[in-house]
Amino acid sequence: MPPKRQIRVGTQWMYARDAQRALEEAIRVSEDEQREHGHHVPFIRKYVFSTDHKWIGIQYAITALTFLLIGFSLMLLMRWQLAFPGRSMTEIPIIGSFLVKFLGQSNVPGGVMLPEFYNQLGAMHGTIMVFLAIVPLAVGAFGNYVVPLQIGAPDMAFPKLNMMSYWCYLPGGILMLSSFFFPGGAANSGWTSYPPLSIIATQGQTIWILGMVLLITSSLLGSVNFIVTIFQLRAKGLTFMRLPFFVWAQLVTSFLLLLAFPPLEAAAILQLMDRVAGTSFFLPSGLVISGTPLTNAGGGNPLLWQHLFWFLAHPEVYVLILPGMGIISEVIANNTRKPLWGYKSLVGAGVFLGFMSFVVWAHHMFMTGMGTVISAFFQTTTMIISIPSVIILTALIMSLWGASIRFTVPMLFALAFLPMFGIGGLTGLPLGLAAADIHLHDTYYVIGHFHYVVAPGTIFAMFAGIYYWFPKATGRQMNEKLGKIHFWLSLICINCVFMPMFYQGLAGVSRRLYDGGAQYAHAKPVIWSNLFISSAAWLLLVAQIPFIFNFFYSIFKGQRVGANHWQATTLEWAAATSPPLAHGNFAVAPVVYRGPYEYSVPGYEAADYLPQNVPDEPALPPATGGGMLGAAAVAQKES
Amino acid sequence: MTAHAEPLHAVGGHEEHHEIEIPYTVHARPDTGVYNGKLGIWLFLASEVMLFGALFSTLILLRTSAPTWPRGFEELNIPLATINTFNLIASSVTVVMAWANLRLGKLKRAKLFLGITLLCGFIFMGIKAVEYGTKFQHHHYPSTNNFFATYFVMTGLHGLHVLGGMVVFTYLLLTADKWYEKHRDQYTNRVEITGLYWHFVDLVWIFLFPTLYLL
Amino acid sequence: MRNFLAKYMPPDYSAHGPALDQLNAVVHTLMLILFVIWGLLFAYMLWRFRASKQPKAVYHGTHSHLSTYAEAGVAVVEVILLVGFSIPLWYRWTQRPEPAKNPIEVRLVAEQFAWNVHYPGPDGVFGKMNVKLVSSSNPLGLDPNDPTAKDDVVTLNQLHMQVNRPIIVRITSKDVIHSFSLPYMRVKQDALPGMEVPVHFTPIKTSGTEPWEIACAQLCGLGHYRMRGQYHVHTKADFDKWYASEPRAVANISG
Numbered sequence A: 001m002p003p004k005r006q007i008r009v010g011t012q013w014m015y016a017r018d019a020q021r022a023l024e025e026a027i028r029v030s031e032d033e034q035r036e037h038g039h040h041v042p043f044i045r046k047y048v049f050s051t052d053h054k055w056i057g058i059q060y061a062i063t064a065l066t067f068l069l070i071g072f073s074l075m076l077l078m079r080w081q082l083a084f085p086g087r088s089m090t091e092i093p094i095i096g097s098f099l100v101k102f103l104g105q106s107n108v109p110g111g112v113m114l115p116e117f118y119n120q121l122g123a124m125h126g127t128i129m130v131f132l133a134i135v136p137l138a139v140g141a142f143g144n145y146v147v148p149l150q151i152g153a154p155d156m157a158f159p160k161l162n163m164m165s166y167w168c169y170l171p172g173g174i175l176m177l178s179s180f181f182f183p184g185g186a187a188n189s190g191w192t193s194y195p196p197l198s199i200i201a202t203q204g205q206t207i208w209i210l211g212m213v214l215l216i217t218s219s220l221l222g223s224v225n226f227i228v229t230i231f232q233l234r235a236k237g238l239t240f241m242r243l244p245f246f247v248w249a250q251l252v253t254s255f256l257l258l259l260a261f262p263p264l265e266a267a268a269i270l271q272l273m274d275r276v277a278g279t280s281f282f283l284p285s286g287l288v289i290s291g292t293p294l295t296n297a298g299g300g301n302p303l304l305w306q307h308l309f310w311f312l313a314h315p316e317v318y319v320l321i322l323p324g325m326g327i328i329s330e331v332i333a334n335n336t337r338k339p340l341w342g343y344k345s346l347v348g349a350g351v352f353l354g355f356m357s358f359v360v361w362a363h364h365m366f367m368t369g370m371g372t373v374i375s376a377f378f379q380t381t382t383m384i385i386s387i388p389s390v391i392i393l394t395a396l397i398m399s400l401w402g403a404s405i406r407f408t409v410p411m412l413f414a415l416a417f418l419p420m421f422g423i424g425g426l427t428g429l430p431l432g433l434a435a436a437d438i439h440l441h442d443t444y445y446v447i448g449h450f451h452y453v454v455a456p457g458t459i460f461a462m463f464a465g466i467y468y469w470f471p472k473a474t475g476r477q478m479n480e481k482l483g484k485i486h487f488w489l490s491l492i493c494i495n496c497v498f499m500p501m502f503y504q505g506l507a508g509v510s511r512r513l514y515d516g517g518a519q520y521a522h523a524k525p526v527i528w529s530n531l532f533i534s535s536a537a538w539l540l541l542v543a544q545i546p547f548i549f550n551f552f553y554s555i556f557k558g559q560r561v562g563a564n565h566w567q568a569t570t571l572e573w574a575a576a577t578s579p580p581l582a583h584g585n586f587a588v589a590p591v592v593y594r595g596p597y598e599y600s601v602p603g604y605e606a607a608d609y610l611p612q613n614v615p616d617e618p619a620l621p622p623a624t625g626g627g628m629l630g631a632a633a634v635a636q637k638e639s
Numbered sequence B: 001m002t003a004h005a006e007p008l009h010a011v012g013g014h015e016e017h018h019e020i021e022i023p024y025t026v027h028a029r030p031d032t033g034v035y036n037g038k039l040g041i042w043l044f045l046a047s048e049v050m051l052f053g054a055l056f057s058t059l060i061l062l063r064t065s066a067p068t069w070p071r072g073f074e075e076l077n078i079p080l081a082t083i084n085t086f087n088l089i090a091s092s093v094t095v096v097m098a099w100a101n102l103r104l105g106k107l108k109r110a111k112l113f114l115g116i117t118l119l120c121g122f123i124f125m126g127i128k129a130v131e132y133g134t135k136f137q138h139h140h141y142p143s144t145n146n147f148f149a150t151y152f153v154m155t156g157l158h159g160l161h162v163l164g165g166m167v168v169f170t171y172l173l174l175t176a177d178k179w180y181e182k183h184r185d186q187y188t189n190r191v192e193i194t195g196l197y198w199h200f201v202d203l204v205w206i207f208l209f210p211t212l213y214l215l
Numbered sequence C: 001m002r003n004f005l006a007k008y009m010p011p012d013y014s015a016h017g018p019a020l021d022q023l024n025a026v027v028h029t030l031m032l033i034l035f036v037i038w039g040l041l042f043a044y045m046l047w048r049f050r051a052s053k054q055p056k057a058v059y060h061g062t063h064s065h066l067s068t069y070a071e072a073g074v075a076v077v078e079v080i081l082l083v084g085f086s087i088p089l090w091y092r093w094t095q096r097p098e099p100a101k102n103p104i105e106v107r108l109v110a111e112q113f114a115w116n117v118h119y120p121g122p123d124g125v126f127g128k129m130n131v132k133l134v135s136s137s138n139p140l141g142l143d144p145n146d147p148t149a150k151d152d153v154v155t156l157n158q159l160h161m162q163v164n165r166p167i168i169v170r171i172t173s174k175d176v177i178h179s180f181s182l183p184y185m186r187v188k189q190d191a192l193p194g195m196e197v198p199v200h201f202t203p204i205k206t207s208g209t210e211p212w213e214i215a216c217a218q219l220c221g222l223g224h225y226r227m228r229g230q231y232h233v234h235t236k237a238d239f240d241k242w243y244a245s246e247p248r249a250v251a252n253i254s255g
């Protein structure tokens, strides 16, 4: 008969609270030890060319957040021109004259933005947001930091490759940004870079292609690494159906990156050839550019680029959303204190989504003159692909049934994700029906559609992930009050930014218009909303100040928390707080005994969560990570 | 509480400070049946299939929509390309021989076969250089027409892959003695996955040869 | 049902347009229903299952199969939308009008940043063209020596059509990709260099004194935002009068 209210740790029986203290003490001692006489890794190996997945994840996170801010800033400049077409930027309060100086006479002569510059900002906003901010954040940062921990691995399968992946990404990003300083400025043919426009465009387009090649290489290295890691380095007992959904999402994402990027790489090579070697892959015969016939051989096909581009870019949009869905699932399970509802259908839908995303690409090209049969095919696949999203969303919403919902900051963002993604996803349906798309194609309706999925969708998921895993990475928690301010302001502002875009789109206002449609009579009734959107976008920036402050403040001054701050079940929480770099993750390889979301397990009264690595037997075996965690679990319940 | 520091110690800490051991770098994981590198190379090759797949699709699309298209056998040098085809096939065999000999513990013969493989690579590139040279002499450039554009892009990219393989073979040859002694299995694995890559490069050529030269 | 989106959309003056609008209205109704049902359920659960009211979660959650039915329902509605609406509409959209309806046929050649409209003239045959002849006074490179070119009419940014008479616009481009968009007609088609794609529609209302707008919907360079053309929907009499009086293109060619 075990002593009352005591648990067994190793060979000893003790009070749970003592076990908890001992656990924390042990972690602290071992970390100190490490700091003192851990073998010395030179600074540059540890922090610059690191091979540790956690540090690489942090490198990715910081770089990608910076690019997110840059991408956002480019858009804020554009929004000035859209709100006040032709008005001098010197009128911007406080920073106006500085901005005009910074941007230079060649871009904003007399303070007024040139159309060329507007197009550069647009193309670079899209490119930066997709390829340099969201994907690196979702995959590079969260994937790198969390996946090995969640599967109980010591690191990624190929640590050096992991480092190379980051070191292709950063130069790629810097190269992209540097293109603003080339003669003629950055790429200005949209993030889609449709030829022939992109072939006759200025130098910046060549830099864009070279940058893309680096980014593609980075993604390919990363995706191979992730897939191998997930297949090969799963802890003992961690079967595929016991993987946290986040890991599944990363796995599907990696397959998408692996198989969809190469065609874009091929297309990039062809476009590069067209630009520098005078080939005509995308140039048909008989082009006349501003009055002069082109001397190229001709015979190419501009639609070829579109096919190759969208063959990547459609899967790419699921790359943008799947990791987000993964994060949301983790946060929801944790904060509802119950298992996710329909885990199997989530996984099934995720995998199916991955497969289907390769056969819908031409829904971006309905207006290129598509016949009935082909359009019927792509409309059908597009409708089919919406079903798994409905299943995933429904499963996540139904997970709330019977829950005990904690409204923590990560949970707020996760909850807001659901209806926001809902709006974005649902507005994809009319776009997917070719006949309905005739009116909506290339209008602000499309802009509204995809921003709802990527901004209040993915970006909110990213925020949820940052608030959720911050304690794991830093050992400190972000301030909840600031977090709530950040959440509510962002939610309100972001809806004010994107909701009116549907209204503009229905009115028929085209996208990528330098003056926001001021030329056109059909845009007159809705033109006022440009100022409203812009104001909301600027306020959205203000709404980020609490976050940015909170982020840096909490790294140094945030409240210290324990290794399993959220009382979560998945393996990353079985590792030490802020696991030390370059030493593997777990001293003892964890063993997994159950699925990822065993919260509020009936009959297990010790705590409302049962970590994956705690053995079924109530008597805990000595000296395994699992045993300790179980002890800690009980401890918190008892105290 | 001090009494319990011993067993608790292991949780987050690490007594040993050696390099992290990543499992299955050398031996196969039982349930997946492969070691990390092998899975990695298969995945990499899958992405390469998509890369060349896209280029082949480009070729098909451009060709089927063109009113006229030069015939490969009239423009290109078939005898040289045939030699190269056999040359590459031979090198695929020799790389397998190298691997087999490593498995048998015959490092010397393995090195010989690696050397032959590398030599085949050099011959391939040499012949390719001659072909390119004559094309340029006849003023056939990528910009001449889309036939030559696809020809140069596809064979050029393939050539880069050959070159990449040659770099790796050189590295493997240079490190053979040292590596084989210390990490025999690992070295053998490296030769195996490089071989897999080399087969793929060979396979691409086997598709390129008829589509560009013969049709 | 048809009209709840109409107040957000521009007027619709083409024969095929109302059917497209109706499809949009139906889809948006489905979307709204889904959003409202899911949203209400979601809001209810947030309130009902908050930790302060429900301190202990229920491990098994719900056993209801409602969601399966809902998902199947969404799938069924999507099939109806596809088979019942979108695919037939697209079929009609790509099917040329019968010659018996005497459609007007024009070519439309986009360039940075203008629309060149080419009418075949009374003979109904488009004159031969050659890129080598392109000049500022001959934007399409019309061959003045070709007899069929003599009566051709070429206008810049002005498209004329006749009410209740189908028009076929054969769209192409001289340089980059543009997109021919007539919001009031629910017409949109990319203008692709090297390819000529026909669209057809039938305006059902005359435009009056104020012509309507051709918008360019595809990014085509720095002047994309101002690549605006105009179109006039005439009565038959007015159209014939315009067609007869408009100067012939070859007369304008200089040099």
Ligand code: HEA
Pocket (backbone or CB within 6 Å): A192, A317, A318, A320, A321, A363, A364, A382, A383, A385, A386, A387, A389, A390, A393, A394, A397, A418, A419, A421, A422, A423, A424, A425, A426, A428, A429, A431, A432, A433, A437, A440, A441, A442, A446, A449, A450, A453, A454, C034, C035, C036, C038, C039, C042
């Ligand atoms: C993360 C990014 C992302 C995601 C997930 C999607 C998802 C979808 N997209 Fe979108 N899309 C983009 C990013 C994305 N898209 C981008 C970037 C573009 C434009 C590119 C450019 O041109 O520059 C684009 C453009 C685009 C087009 C081309 C439009 C045009 O140019 O004319 C089409 C057409 O079919 C389309 C369709 C769809 C469909 C059917 C889905 C479906 O998968 C959506 C399925 C989801 C649902 C159906 C929601 C279900 C949810 C509920 C039912 C729950 C409701 C919840 C509550 C109320 C709580 N998208």
Ligand code: HEA
Pocket (backbone or CB within 6 Å): A062, A065, A066, A068, A069, A072, A075, A079, A122, A123, A125, A126, A127, A129, A130, A134, A189, A190, A191, A192, A320, A447, A451, A454, A455, A456, A459, A494, A497, A511, A512, A513, A514, A537, A540, A544, A547, A548, A551
């Ligand atoms: C992932 C993709 C993504 C994201 C997230 C966004 C985010 C935003 N986008 Fe973007 N957008 C695109 C992808 C994206 N966009 C693409 C592909 C296009 C088409 C381009 C083209 O036409 O070619 C486009 C086009 C586009 C247009 C149309 C321009 C035109 O057609 O002329 C507009 C107009 O308002 C717009 C606005 C915005 C706004 C206001 C946001 C906001 O939601 C941004 C909000 C950002 C934040 C909230 C970031 C906060 C950051 C931090 C807080 C960082 C903190 C840093 C540290 C702690 C270090 N976008």
Ligand code: CUA
Pocket (backbone or CB within 6 Å): C111, C112, C113, C177, C178, C179, C216, C217, C218, C219, C220, C221, C223, C224, C225, C227
């Ligand atoms: Cu022409 Cu936009």
Ligand SMILES: [Cu+2]
Pocket (backbone or CB within 6 Å): A313, A314, A317, A360, A361, A363, A364
């Ligand atoms: Cu898509």
